[in-house]
Amino acid sequence: MLEYLESQSFDSILTELLERVPDDIDKREGSVIYDALAPTALKIAETYWDMAVLYRRTFAATADGDDLEKRVNEHGVERKKAGKAIRRALFSDGDGQPLDVAIDSQFKLDAIVYKVSERIEAGEYKVEALTAGSVGNKDYGEMLPIEANDKLGKAILADVLVPGEDEETDESLYYKFIDHIREKTFGGNRADYKKKLMAIQGVGGVRLRRAPFGGGTVKAIIIDSDFNVPTTDFVSYVQELMDPLEFKGEGYGTAPIGHEVTVEGVRKNEITVESELVLNGSTIGQIEAQVIGTLEEYFAELRANWFKDFDINVRITHIESRLLKIEGIEDIASTLLNGLDKNINLIEDIPVLSNVTLREVST
Structure with missing residues (x-):
């Protein structure tokens, strides 16, 4: 439907209108019939365009901004507002x-x-x-x-x-809406815990573990809204909101009565990167800052995906493909992570760049 609406251009509409006019009438540009039909075709094209815009604004998958917010509000989903640190x-x-x-x-x-x-x-x-x-x-x-x-x-x-938190993005709001539709929140189920934890200012992601300390226990592992390891004080703050330590399982927090909740912060795994580079017209000193920035950006992207509850893989091929985009690096002879020529798989931890060592080698 959307593809059809967007395909209705001025030229295609005018062509279709002129085809309805008998061929023994002058239809060339500048003729009376052409000049009469052109404004109509333009108005019809504008109408189709307005319909396409309205169509996009109607559905959550294609709406943005206020339109997306109004659409998801109908299902009880709210955009997380910016919070003060x-x-x-x-x-x-x-x-x-x-x-x-x-x-x-x-x-x-x-x-x-x-x-x-x-x-x-x-x-x-x-x-x-x-x-x-x-x-x-x-x-x-x-x-x-x-x-x-x-x-x-x-x-x-x-x-x-x-942590202070920026207003939730359209992308995040849409995926929260999809989760809400697919996973109904009810009485302390997984979706309910996730919704309550993600509503807390400063929480950027959560992983839930069932009965880690026996029946009736829940472990919530959180990452902060900057996708870093949360401070001990912040973990204590979230613990107090969910299930205060002095009243574990009594229902004084947002967790249901009978559920003993333990909140923990995600752990960091410090990773060193060593690369042997073939340079072209540059020195290690000239590219080092850009290399570190590129690696920090890659690690930050990995941390931002931690909430999806999949293993995080720090891959040498991904690192090298990014470094090769830096002007002055012609080739990469080798890359080691924590001293080994192998990828690093993280199950619960997040990767943090610890140290970068660069060496120039000849071809």
């Missing part, structure tokens, strides 16, 4: 001693402002990024106060407690 911040006075600061006071690092939201202990607070999204997870270091504070020596923005 919650970070740990350390405050000290001019002598380096812990300093208490006012709740709601604000501090800035680069372009992001963080508001003090909760006291943890002397000189240690939770701060919330005022800008929603993953941008609040990125920077570390010394912040500057928005308002003058004579007692302040240093304000240090430390680790991420709850």
